[in-house]
Amino acid sequence: ASTLGAAAAQSGRYFGTAIAASRLGDSTYATIAGREFNMITAENEMKPDATEPQRGQFNFSSGDQIYNWATQRGMKVRGHTLAWHSQQPSWWGGISGSTLRQAMIDHINGVMAHYKGKLAYWDVVNEAFNEDGSRRQSNLQATGNDWIEVAFRTARNADPSVKLCYNDYNIENWSYGKTQGVYNMIRDFKSRGVPIDCVGLQTHFTGGSSLPSNFQTTLANFASLGVDVALTEVDVTNASTSQYAGLTQACINVPRCVGITVWGVRDSDSWRSSESPLLFDGSGNKKAAYTSVLNALNAA
Numbered sequence: 001a002s003t004l005g006a007a008a009a010q011s012g013r014y015f016g017t018a019i020a021a022s023r024l025g026d027s028t029y030a031t032i033a034g035r036e037f038n039m040i041t042a043e044n045e046m047k048p049d050a051t052e053p054q055r056g057q058f059n060f061s062s063g064d065q066i067y068n069w070a071t072q073r074g075m076k077v078r079g080h081t082l083a084w085h086s087q088q089p090s091w092w093g094g095i096s097g098s099t100l101r102q103a104m105i106d107h108i109n110g111v112m113a114h115y116k117g118k119l120a121y122w123d124v125v126n127e128a129f130n131e132d133g134s135r136r137q138s139n140l141q142a143t144g145n146d147w148i149e150v151a152f153r154t155a156r157n158a159d160p161s162v163k164l165c166y167n168d169y170n171i172e173n174w175s176y177g178k179t180q181g182v183y184n185m186i187r188d189f190k191s192r193g194v195p196i197d198c199v200g201l202q203t204h205f206t207g208g209s210s211l212p213s214n215f216q217t218t219l220a221n222f223a224s225l226g227v228d229v230a231l232t233e234v235d236v237t238n239a240s241t242s243q244y245a246g247l248t249q250a251c252i253n254v255p256r257c258v259g260i261t262v263w264g265v266r267d268s269d270s271w272r273s274s275e276s277p278l279l280f281d282g283s284g285n286k287k288a289a290y291t292s293v294l295n296a297l298n299a300a
């Protein structure tokens, strides 16, 4: 196949990208995105600060712009994200304890009602762990250690049709505290019947260092808990071809690795734009890393 999405589909997977609503009017950007990808994540537009800027007043204009753009092209959409320590509505800063807990529940219910039945995945909770595997201290954590499972239970009731994911970075290396912390939480959730369907490994890598040799082991170990896994925000500084090929192969080698999403279209669209981390250069040309990924997908 000659595009990333079609190549991934040959093994039943998807290949996605993050989209910024503000860039959809850029024809080079929209042309590449429309051609190459079949799963879309809103880069910022479905986050809590965007969707509930005032308490109980929801705004889905930018999120819907991305949703409509994607689904008109036959693409699926991944929701990102419902509960996170960052990009919170400013009014969450003025509340705490049971008031904040209820605001989180109301937020999940409000956003998920709007997108009910429409999305493939939701990143219900994002980045809730420290590097050593302990829970990140945040205003949400301060509402009680059970805030994550409350978020997932709320989400399942709000929309039973969408797969519910926990999403984080630096959980790709199996021999790392944070990976173990997240793994233990998923195992605990599964054993107690807390609803969770998937783990997103963001996969923000640094070029020059090698791919964690146990990346595939990590994917397989998460999958063995009975969840899907996905690479949800891939970028690699300087777009090392070996790392791009390696992360693609790691996903291919794990049956429950359902897809790969890169975190932007062109290097110039990236949050790490000075480090040329993506598959297309600033002019929209395919980079060597693109070919390494496409070849790996086609060989699967």
Ligand code: G3I
Pocket: 043, 044, 086, 087, 126, 169, 202, 233, 271
């Ligand atoms: O839209 C405003 C604009 O109006 C304002 O003038 C400008 C001034 O700072 O800010 C603009 O908002 C920025 C927004 O991106 C849209 O461009 C924010 O400042 C900026 O903080 C925000 O950065 C986003 C970042 O998440 C925030 O945490 C990045 O685009 C986005 O790529 C990044 O994505 C995260 C994932 O959600 C979670 N995992 C890590 C990943 C990379 O940091």
